[in-house]
Amino acid sequence: MTILDRPPPEWKRPAMPTRVKLDVVIRQEGRCKQTGEKLGTLANTRFDHRPALWERKFDTVAQDTIPAANDPGYIDACTVAGHDVRTHGNGATTAGSDSHRRAKVKRMTSPKPDKPKRKLKGRSSFPKGRGFQSRKMA
Numbered sequence: 356m357t358i359l360d361r362p363p364p365e366w367k368r369p370a371m372p373t374r375v376k377l378d379v380v381i382r383q384e385g386r387c388k389q390t391g392e393k394l395g396t397l398a399n400t401r402f403d404h405r406p407a408l409w410e411r412k413f414d415t416v417a418q419d420t421i422p423a424a425n426d427p428g429y430i431d432a433c434t435v436a437g438h439d440v441r442t443h444g445n446g447a448t449t450a451g452s453d454s455h456r457r458a459k460v461k462r463m464t465s466p467k468p469d470k471p472k473r474k475l476k477g478r479s480s481f482p483k484g485r486g487f488q489s490r491k492m493a
Contacts, residue, residue: 359413368424378427389437401438403431
């Protein structure tokens with residue numbers, strides 16, 4: 356059994372069964388986990404994994420995340436607006452959102468290419484020439 360830090364890039368999450376969605380809505384008593392308002396229609400409801408799937412460990416034998424991707428205890432039902440705030444931020448900033456955390460992890464863990472230091476050019480390296488025309492000549 357091998358446990359990876361995150362799911363491999365080629366892994367696709369399994370489809371969420373209707374039973375799981377129903378369990379989540381019943382557990383939350385029909386209210387949005389983010390905003391607290393009533394969920395309303397199924398078309399206005401999004402199901403959000405907490406923690407996000409990319410942040411979970413991955414079991415290569417079970418071919419699923421730890422905890423399982425469709426475990427109702429780790430899924431929240433939100434309105435479309437509430438889900439957008441959780442995923443992309445409040446519009447003014449992405450701080451605290453899933454996309455912000457994912458970008459930060461990528462930035463911190465990916466190797467940066469070494470850039471050669473460039474020396475500042477001195478005055479002697481500027482091109483020589485006439486310069487600007489004087490006002491008297493114009």
